[in-house]
Structures are given as C-alpha cells and as structure tokens.
C-alpha cells in the first residue's frame with residue numbers, strides 16, 4: 001500500500017479528531033486523557049481489539065490516565081490509509 005502524498009494526507013487528517021502529522025516519522029499522533037487509569041485502560045483494550053481486527057497496530061504509551069498514540073505503516077515506512085482508518089475507529093472509542 002503506497003504512502004499518502006501531502007494533499008491526500010491533508011484531506012485525510014480532516015476526517016479525524018485532533019491528530020497531528022509528525023513529519024519525522026511520517027506518522028500521525030494524538031494524546032488522550034481519561035478520568036483515571038481504569039478508563040484509560042478500557043480505551044486501550046478497545047483499541048487493541050480493533051488493531052487486531054485490522055491487523056494494524058499502534059505505537060503507543062500509557063501513563064496513568066493518558067494514552068499517547070502514534071500511527072504509521074511499517075510495511076510502507078510511512079502514513080497510509082490503514083493508519084487513517086484505524087485512527088477513525090480510535091476517535092469513535094474516545095468520544
């Protein structure tokens with residue numbers, strides 16, 4: 001799957017809630033803050049199941065009520081539609 005070009009990427013980012021482009025990693029990032037660890041981990045559980053279903057996995061970290069997620073496609077060495085589609089599912093879990 002090819003990397004998204006700049007114009008495609010800008011359009012795709014408009015489909016998402018608050019993700020930013022990391023040019024160094026050719027990736028998108030978003031941080032989430034929950035009421036407490038339990039809420040954060042419940043969110044991570046849902047994301048993990050969606051990632052398994054999509055066979056597309058996040059680069060992420062969790063500190064107490066915060067979850068920081070970076071999405072990029074290893075096979076393409078950059079941002080692809082697979083990242084955008086997973087980000088959309090992630091946004092839905094965080095609403």
Ligand SMILES: C[C@H](O)[C@H](O)[C@H]1CNC2=NC(N)=NC(=O)C2=N1
Nearest residue numbers: 055056057058072073074075076
């Ligand atoms: C064989 C390859 O690792 C798999 O198809 C999947 C696993 N999950 C993945 N996740 C991400 N972010 N990028 C990939 O290229 C990727 N590849």
